[in-house]
Amino acid sequence: MLIKNREILLEVSNPKTREIRRRMLDLLEIALQSINVSELLSKSMIFNKIPNFDDYNNIYVLGFGKASGGMAEQIEKILGATNITDGIVIVPKIIKQTINVQKIKILEADHPIPSRTNIEASNHLINVIKEIPKKNSLIFILISGGGSALLTLPYEGIKLEDISNLTELLLNCGADIKEINIVRKHIGKFKGGKLVKKLYPAKIISFLISDVGKYPPEFIASGPTYPDQSTYQNAMDILKKYSILEQTPTSIIDNFKKGIRGEIPENPSENDPCFSKTENIIVGNLKNACKAVYDYANKHNITPYIYPKFIEGEARDIGKKLIDLANEIYVTVPKFGKPLLFIAGGETTVTVKGSGKGGRCQELILGSIEKLENFKQAVMLAIGTDGIDGNSDAAGAIIDNNSFLIANNMGLKVENYLNNNDSYTFFKELRHNLIFTGPTGTNVSDLVLLLLN
Known part of the structure; x- marks a missing residue:
């Protein structure tokens, strides 16, 4: 029970x-x-055509979110721990002790307000990504709600306290899921499709547990494996809409202004070739x-x-x-x-x-x-x-x-x-x-x- x-x-x-x-x-x-994630993931891997593992030299598992620990446990059982080259999954602190895995590393982080622990866990994930041979590797990414806060690595010049302050402002001002995610996509190194950009040309299969209801799946965990159609101007407009612009840290406002002026690139859109080898599968909702x-x-x-x-x-x-x-x-x-x-x-x-x-x-x-x-x-x-x-x-x-x-x-x-x-x-x-x-x-x-x- x-x-x-x-x-x-x-x-x-x-x-x-x-x-x-x-x-x-x-x-x-x-x-x-x-909505037991183990059962949902098992069914999804049966019903969806998963590539032949023998076609790849390396298999990696990455993940972040409230439900991603359970998915990690199940995918390790399905793939077999010895067949996984490496893996790292970030979950809320309160969940870590319930997960039983052998090969995949489970890291804990804070939710919903990110802390130094989140930065450290995200840096660990970045280090694994750097070691992945991008050619001839198969990468499973396990994504669920809460992943946006757990996977936090801000742009240069933006401090952790700035991210935490903005997160608290967004959660308390009445903004909806879509609006919060649009802002988050423009302050971090993974969100809004940028994770796929870092992994290209590896073959990516992401399994997602959706917590965003009517909204497109690109808003789950701020869409690290999806193209992004929103802009820095959209993010700035949301801060103005809820009258939190003046309370938003200067470093974040400056970053948005650079994006609006074109000094830093917008997130990858659907025409970007990095998405050609990515498959996103909704496991449950x-x-x-x-x-x-x-x-x-x-x-x-x-x-x-x-x-x-x-x-x-x-x-x-x-x-x-x-x-x-x-x-x-x-x-x-x-x-x-x-x-x-x-x-x-x-x-x-x-x-x-x-x-x-x-x-x-x-x-x-x-x-x-x-x-x-x-x-x-x-x-x-x-x-x-x-x-x-x-x-x-x-x-x-x-x-x-x-x-x-x-x-x-x-x-x-x-x-x-x-x-x-x-x-x-x-x-x-x-x-x-x-x-x-x-x-x-x-x-x-x-x-x-x-x-x-």
């Missing part, structure tokens, strides 16, 4: 509520099992989790509905909108006496104004708690599929239609906790609501489930 505190989450007095919570936790387990939940619900007397859009926007507001959408479906679509399961996924944003603890999934649920009280029987949960939500140790949170009343009786004021971005503390005091999984070793963005009975 991936949910570590399942029994605590079922400690509610109402038997009907307890049963609906149990169903929801079963569905969540199914979702997390469906949010659809895997949503479909697994849908199929399971269908077989267990529940009417499932998958919301077709990738959810985005301010976390505290999105949950309420999803409840309205689910209710509209609930009252208009025939269910033949079955409960309705509303399934959604995406990545909301939190504009941080307070100093509290939590994450976008917990804030989404806290923002929904009062509206859910309007239903006789309802349970809602949101979880980061990587098992880590924001600056907390929780994966997400779960509430039911009684939660708001209980909070009121305890004197917990929702608005106060929202204003301080302190959803974790709210749910910790409310009890029976924070979901703990620990790092799941995968990452396909966030999952929201809402059951109306």
Whole structure:
């Protein structure tokens, strides 16, 4: 079982509520099992035509991301450790101890704010790249969400503190995945296709676990193996849009200005020959989790509905909108006496104004708690599929239609906790609501489930 505190989450007095919570936790387990990276990678290597290893003198494995450690473990089993010339994979510190490999080196780094450890790990990867004979080598690259921060090597003149400061500004200003990635692509030596440029003419096969939903896969980990159509001007415009230009370190602004003037080249575009020997394969994404939940619900007397859009926007507001959408479906679509399961996924944003603890999934649920009280029987949960939500140790949170009343009786004021971005503390005091999984070793963005009975 991936949910570590399942029994605590079922400690509610109402038997009907307890049963609906149990169903929801079963569905969540199914979702997390469906995005197990070992199984996804094995299936992908079977269904996709992988080159004959005998045609190459050397086989290398490179990787970075929250799910890349699990992929490294599996690809070493498939290839055989003795057949791998060398390999290096960078993962978050909290994940390293769970990975069991022989030949591939696992290095740890910080996420989401890069540190000196990230620079050191990235330099190790650069050193391996320099040793690779570019002709007649086959390179597998394992990429997943979080890879952009883990693989950090800024341009000359840009300090680590500058990267860290900009990362914090971007994460807190309300910018979406696409915008954050466009900026990141123009401050590092690997992003925006530049990793492929360094490896050409080697044959590259990259396996990717997608956490970017509706966006093209070039935004996974800031697209180190994809052509880049964005420009330095685009990056500068994003800083202006969110009014963080003046707070952005001067070294980064100067670098953008050089790019705009043409003094440093733009990232390689789709016409660059370096991409002619690169194949990118999506191993898994949010659809895997949503479909697994849908199929399971269908077989267990529940009417499932998958919301077709990738959810985005301010976390505290999105949950309420999803409840309205689910209710509209609930009252208009025939269910033949079955409960309705509303399934959604995406990545909301939190504009941080307070100093509290939590994450976008917990804030989404806290923002929904009062509206859910309007239903006789309802349970809602949101979880980061990587098992880590924001600056907390929780994966997400779960509430039911009684939660708001209980909070009121305890004197917990929702608005106060929202204003301080302190959803974790709210749910910790409310009890029976924070979901703990620990790092799941995968990452396909966030999952929201809402059951109306």
